[in-house]
Amino acid sequence: MEKMPRWADVVLIPLISLILAAAISAVVILAIGEDPVAAVRLMVDGALGSTYGWGYTLYYATNFMFTGLAVAVAFHARLFNIGGEGQAMLGGLGVALVALYVPWPHWSFALIFAVAGAALFGAVWAAVPAYLQARRGSHIVITTIMFNFIAAAVLNYVLVNLLRPAGSMDPASARFPEAVHLPTLHEMLAPFGIAFSKAAPANVSLLVALLACLLVWLLIWRTRLGYEIRAYGHSETGALYAGISPFKITMIAMIISGALAGMMAINNVMGEAERLVLNATEGAGFIGIAVALMGRSHPFGVFLAAILFGFLYQGGAELALWTSIPRELIVVIQALVILFTGALDNMVRMPLEALFLRLRKRRA
Amino acid sequence: MTLMTKLLGAAAGLALSAGAALAEPALIFDLGGKFDKSFNEAAHNGAQRWADETGGTYREIELQSEAQREQALRRFAEAGANPVITMGFAMADPLSAVAPDYPDTKFVAIDVTWLDAPNIRQIGFAEHEGSYLVGMMAAMASESDTVGFIGGMDIPLIRHFGCGYAQGVKAVNPDATIVANMTGTTPSAWNDPVKGSELTKSQISQGADVIYAAAGGTGVGVLQTAADEGILSIGVDSNQNHLHPGKVLTSMLKRVDVAVYDAMKAGEAVETGVFVLGLAEEGVGYALDENNASLVSAEMQAMVDEARAKIISGELEVAAYYTNDSCPALDF
Numbered sequence: 001m002e003k004m005p006r007w008a009d010v011v012l013i014p015l016i017s018l019i020l021a022a023a024i025s026a027v028v029i030l031a032i033g034e035d036p037v038a039a040v041r042l043m044v045d046g047a048l049g050s051t052y053g054w055g056y057t058l059y060y061a062t063n064f065m066f067t068g069l070a071v072a073v074a075f076h077a078r079l080f081n082i083g084g085e086g087q088a089m090l091g092g093l094g095v096a097l098v099a100l101y102v103p104w105p106h107w108s109f110a111l112i113f114a115v116a117g118a119a120l121f122g123a124v125w126a127a128v129p130a131y132l133q134a135r136r137g138s139h140i141v142i143t144t145i146m147f148n149f150i151a152a153a154v155l156n157y158v159l160v161n162l163l164r165p166a167g168s169m170d171p172a173s174a175r176f177p178e179a180v181h182l183p184t185l186h187e188m189l190a191p192f193g194i195a196f197s198k199a200a201p202a203n204v205s206l207l208v209a210l211l212a213c214l215l216v217w218l219l220i221w222r223t224r225l226g227y228e229i230r231a232y233g234h235s236e237t238g239a240l241y242a243g244i245s246p247f248k249i250t251m252i253a254m255i256i257s258g259a260l261a262g263m264m265a266i267n268n269v270m271g272e273a274e275r276l277v278l279n280a281t282e283g284a285g286f287i288g289i290a291v292a293l294m295g296r297s298h299p300f301g302v303f304l305a306a307i308l309f310g311f312l313y314q315g316g317a318e319l320a321l322w323t324s325i326p327r328e329l330i331v332v333i334q335a336l337v338i339l340f341t342g343a344l345d346n347m348v349r350m351p352l353e354a355l356f357l358r359l360r361k362r363r364a
Numbered sequence: 365m366t367l368m369t370k371l372l373g374a375a376a377g378l379a380l381s382a383g384a385a386l387a388e389p390a391l392i393f394d395l396g397g398k399f400d401k402s403f404n405e406a407a408h409n410g411a412q413r414w415a416d417e418t419g420g421t422y423r424e425i426e427l428q429s430e431a432q433r434e435q436a437l438r439r440f441a442e443a444g445a446n447p448v449i450t451m452g453f454a455m456a457d458p459l460s461a462v463a464p465d466y467p468d469t470k471f472v473a474i475d476v477t478w479l480d481a482p483n484i485r486q487i488g489f490a491e492h493e494g495s496y497l498v499g500m501m502a503a504m505a506s507e508s509d510t511v512g513f514i515g516g517m518d519i520p521l522i523r524h525f526g527c528g529y530a531q532g533v534k535a536v537n538p539d540a541t542i543v544a545n546m547t548g549t550t551p552s553a554w555n556d557p558v559k560g561s562e563l564t565k566s567q568i569s570q571g572a573d574v575i576y577a578a579a580g581g582t583g584v585g586v587l588q589t590a591a592d593e594g595i596l597s598i599g600v601d602s603n604q605n606h607l608h609p610g611k612v613l614t615s616m617l618k619r620v621d622v623a624v625y626d627a628m629k630a631g632e633a634v635e636t637g638v639f640v641l642g643l644a645e646e647g648v649g650y651a652l653d654e655n656n657a658s659l660v661s662a663e664m665q666a667m668v669d670e671a672r673a674k675i676i677s678g679e680l681e682v683a684a685y686y687t688n689d690s691c692p693a694l695d696f
Contacts, residue, residue, distance in 0.1 A: 059431065149549070156549040160519055167478060169686065170453045171519040199438050201431060272431055275457065278519075279395070279551050282429050317432050320425050321439055327397070327426045 004356035010301065014294055016348050017340040018308075025333045034325055046318025047311045055185055055200015056317070060284075061310030062202065062267045065209040067288025068295060068302040069216050070261035075297045076220055077253035078233040083129060083144030084261040085285025086151030087122040091262025092269040093155060094121030096163065096276035099176040110180040114266050115208065122262015123255045125151060130254030134247045140254075148285070159278055173276040182271045203271035212260060213299040219256075220299075229253050261285060293342040305341075312337060389628045390423040390445035392436050394452035396554045397426050400581040402601040403620060407451050407474065409602070410621030414628040422628065433458040441466040446632045447485070449624055450474065453521060459484060470634050472627040474620055475521070477638050487623050488640040491521075492528030493675055494616045494648030495576070496682045497668050498598050499532020501650065502574040503540050504664045505596055505613055512572035513544040513694075514563050514586050516579035517553045520685065522546070523696050525578040525600070525616075527685040530694035535671070542694055543567045547582050557585025564589040564597075574598065574613060587612060596659065605655040613659050615651040623647070644676045 026036035047053045067084045074081035094117035104110035129143035156171070163173040182203045189196045220226040232239040232249040240246060264284060269276050287309055294308070295301025316330035340348075391411050398408045404426075411422055423445055425436050437458055440448045447470040450459060456476040463471050463481045470483055477488035502511045511533055515522035526544055533540050545563045547553040560582035567575055568590075575590055576598040577583035583600055584607070590597035591611035599605065599615035623641065627634050641647020650668065652660060674680035685691050 056431070056435065152549040156518060164520070166689070167686075168456075169475075169478075169520045169524075170456055171517075172454075172457065175457070199435075201434075268431070273457075277430060277454070277457075278517075279430055282551075313429070317428065317435060320428065320432075321423075321436065327428050330428070 003353045021336040021340040043315030047315040052197035055202040056314040057310040058202040060313040061306040062206045062209045063284040064291045064306035066264035068291030070257045071288045071292035072297040074257040077229045081257045084288045086148035087125045087258045087261035088264045088281045089151040090125040091118035091122040091265035094118045095265040095269045099180045118262040118265045119259035123259040126254045126258020134250040176274045201272040205267040217299040290338040387446045390440040390448045392450045393426045406602045406620035407624045410624030437462040441469045485636045486638045490642030495528030496532035498616045499529040503533040503536035508571045508573045510541040510571035512567035512575035514577045515546045518546040524685040527691035554580035560585030561589040603651040609655040617649045
């Protein structure tokens with residue numbers, strides 16, 4: 001029997017955690033002499049109050065959906081993939097090669113192959129630690145995080161020495177040709193008469209991310225492979241007894257995970273920057289961990305958590321633009337949310353469980 | 365409905381004219397943050413000097429992510445800020461996309477020289493010339509004939525610094541050994557004093573007794589460890605001599621502060637075009653003050669000043685790494 005109803009697990013705990021994080025953030029903002037109410041209003045208004053704000057919020061959310069799903073899939077097999085950052089970096093390289101060196105007739109073809117390129121590069125980057133874990137027992141937490149640094153070094157080398165156009169000091173690839181420009185929400189919604197902000201970077205990859213959420217849900221809960229992944233995650237020995245190969249599941253779960261992380265690049269590299277820059281992923285791979293934790297590794301939870309973090313990013317940017325709240329404090333607010341929803345989960349969960357148990361006893 | 369739109373229109377018009385009347389300058393710091401003791405802080409100092417002298421105010425933002433580059437440019441331009449000053453080469457691409465959309469706004473791009481737009485003032489610095497001079501001083505001050513260079517990230521700009529430095533060293537002592545290291549491959553490389561300190565110790569163990577840091581906030585660790593271990597260091601961008609008096613040989617000055625100050629002073633009338641500030645324009649140079657006076661001998665100063673004069677007159681040419689992506693004095 002469950003200790004508490006499912007709605008409490010899915011809705012109540014994240015909500016209480018968020019309120020706690022917000023309360024402490026408010027205290028911190030007060031402590032540096034700013035008005036927390038005005039700050040929250042500015043964040044909400046800046047991130048959700050206009051199509052411009054939504055455009056940025058959804059852009060960040062798209063990144064976090066991909067990396068959040070990546071971590072979630074690996075979580076189901078009880079593998080802790082913290083290499084999303086590196087896998088997304090390599091995914092960017094895949095996208096850049098596809099976009100730069102093939103003359104595409106239309107963006108839709110380019111998108112399909114860019115997705116494939118990004119997924120392939122990300123998957124390969126995740127497959128190496130997966131193999132080392134499955135065959136050699138090297139702990140995947142250690143290897144994936146080390147692969148992040150290797151990915152950064154690879155990208156640095158490739159950009160500075162190979163992809164940089166002659167004469168440019170900026171370690172970045174050339175701008176992608178006009179033909180691979182992905183339509184932004186502005187361009188997609190204009191035919192329907194909806195005026196969406198032109199400046200915002202949210203683009204068609206948002207739909208790809210939503211599709212990925214749906215496919216991951218189908219995979220985990222509606223396929224035999226998904227069942228095997230979950231079974232392996234719950235008990236390795238039980239799975240082994242049922243004839244599930246640990247090697248196969250480790251490899252497959254990590255390859256799917258890496259592919260999802262790599263696919264983030266179609267949003268930030270192809271959709272937004274339209275060129276590959278050194279610092280393209282800027283921590284989205286790590287935010288994915290918080291997103292997956294908060295979303296309880298469920299694609300719909302990941303979707304909601306990604307929107308929340310998109311809001312925090314865009315709202316934080318507005319704070320930085322229009323107030324004197326230093327950017328370090330914005331990081332503090334984001335960190336508090338991660339701390340309460342991720343690391344301090346049990347602090348809220350345990351009293352709540354006790355409360356629900358007591359309520360049930362009284363009713364019985 | 366029409367009344368509402370009219371009202372809104374009037375409000376928007378008011379807001380626009382108010383923005384135009386104010387025309388505050390805006391300053392966009394790069395990811396390193398404004399208190400990096402180096403590149404961005406120099407810009408902050410220049411802006412602050414303008415604010416103190418004129419009583420004016422300016423808007424500013426410290427970028428946190430790549431996507432914010434274009435966002436901040438557009439937001440400041442739309443809010444009527446003029447001129448909008450940007451820091452660092454990474455703003456070049458966003459600028460080339462944004463600047464044409466706001467033809468009435470002037471942009472000032474520090475460390476960018478290769479764009480083609482009528483409303484951008486592009487300011488580059490001849491870092492190789494300044495680095496050449498401090499390289500000469502390093503070679504003269506070194507007793508082990510081994511000097512060090514610690515860069516932030518392995519990118520063309522930092523190779524450009526290192527290349528000028530190496531040429532200066534070789535000009536004084538062709539047999540000198542130059543130990544060069546880069547701090548890292550992620551953005552944290554610009555703000556990692558601990559790693560800077562470790563690299564310094566490693567270079568000391570290889571015999572280096574003067575180390576030049578061109579690594580943003582990482583350099584703070586380099587200067588600290590060099591002072592602790594009793595060797596000399598060379599600061600960068602801002603005058604860092606005062607951080608460890610008597611232990612910092614000199615600093616390679618890159619007068620970002622002057623460039624920012626001048627742009628703010630000129631305001632909306634700032635002249636656009638491409639400007640490269642070298643030794644002649646005093647855009648770069650070496651720092652000499654009471655903190656390092658005891659370290660720089662008269663002979664040393666005479667030699668460096670002679671080289672400086674020769675570079676300005678064109679008699680001596682320091683090879684720039686950018687010209688053909690290679691360096692005659694140092695391999696990367």
